Amino acid sequence: MLLGVNIDHIATLREARKINDPNPLDALSICKLSGADQITIHLREDRRHIHDLDAKAIIEHSALPINLECSINSTIIDIVYKLKPYRVTLVPENRKEVTTEGGLDLENNFQKISRAIAQLQNSGIEVSLFIDPTLKSVELANMLGASWIELHTGSYANIFAMLYTNLKHTQHSIKELELPNEKLKNMLDTSLENIKNSSSLAVNLGLKVAAGHGLNYQNVKNICELKDIIELNIGQSIIARSVFTGLSSAIVEMKNLISK
Numbered sequence: 427m428l429l430g431v432n433i434d435h436i437a438t439l440r441e442a443r444k445i446n447d448p449n450p451l452d453a454l455s456i457c458k459l460s461g462a463d464q465i466t467i468h469l470r471e472d473r474r475h476i477h478d479l480d481a482k483a484i485i486e487h488s489a490l491p492i493n494l495e496c497s498i499n500s501t502i503i504d505i506v507y508k509l510k511p512y513r514v515t516l517v518p519e520n521r522k523e524v525t526t527e528g529g530l531d532l533e534n535n536f537q538k539i540s541r542a543i544a545q546l547q548n549s550g551i552e553v554s555l556f557i558d559p560t561l562k563s564v565e566l567a568n569m570l571g572a573s574w575i576e577l578h579t580g581s582y583a584n585i586f587a588m589l590y591t592n593l594k595h596t597q598h599s600i601k602e603l604e605l606p607n608e609k610l611k612n613m614l615d616t617s618l619e620n621i622k623n624s625s626s627l628a629v630n631l632g633l634k635v636a637a638g639h640g641l642n643y644q645n646v647k648n649i650c651e652l653k654d655i656i657e658l659n660i661g662q663s664i665i666a667r668s669v670f671t672g673l674s675s676a677i678v679e680m681k682n683l684i685s686k
């Protein structure tokens with residue numbers, strides 16, 4: 427299983443103080459030496475963590491391929507295609523969200539996404555679409571001509587956290603998931619089944635399949651067992667653990683967990 431380490435969350439720490447430390451650029455060689463296969467960054471429209479200069483420097487200096495996540499907004503695509511990352515993953519963005527809440531609405535943005543894909547692919551950049559794990563989204567991603575999809579695992583991760591961690595007893599409990607455990611278990615099974623079926627269809631259609639969002643040291647095992655998923659992009663949990671154990675051991679531990 428390939429591991430993309432999302433280093434946005436290092437820039438989030440920097441932006442909490444609006445200074446120049448910690449610098450996500452400093453993570454590049456640690457990620458490589460610790461066994462990461464790829465670096466993921468998200469150039470958000472509101473630049474809440476990674477900025478344009480970060481993206482430029484990271485792409486220039488990284489020995490690992492860069493997977494640059496961005497919205498389908500044409501202004502952002504115009505910036506991103508000139509940066510020439512190895513891969514661009516198109517994601518939905520909502521200015522008010524705390525984090526990426528779901529996958530792209532491919533049906534209602536078909537033409538816009540199609541234009542973005544053409545512009546990126548014409549510059550030699552491979553394109554991935556960040557989608558919800560539904561058969562319809564996989565079919566549309568295939569029709570759009572992307573080479574990769576990344577399945578959004580946030581819903582699975584939220585259910586897992588409400589079921590198997592103390593999240594429900596904290597101030598960040600997810601209100602709509604304050605449900606009996608039996609119900610949550612059924613929902614967890616359904617969310618895993620959706621990820622499994624979507625990845626299987628995608629591979630049958632010739633797409634390469636990544637997954638990510640909200641994956642951590644507790645919940646990643648179920649996702650690793652799905653044979654059609656070949657790459658995981660993980661950020662928040664690795665950077666959170668690195669506060670206590672250091673970035674290198676946080677990556678090594680995750681890489682060991684997901685090896686298959």
Ligand SMILES: CC(=O)[C@@H](O)[C@H](O)COP(=O)(O)O
Binds near residue numbers: 467468495638
């Ligand atoms: C699209 C995605 O899932 C990642 O970019 C991740 O969400 C990064 O964190 P933020 O949502 O805080 O940008």
Ligand SMILES: NCC(=O)COP(=O)(O)O
Binds near residue numbers: 641661
């Ligand atoms: N695309 C998902 C990603 O890059 C990492 O998401 P998270 O682990 O920070 O939730």
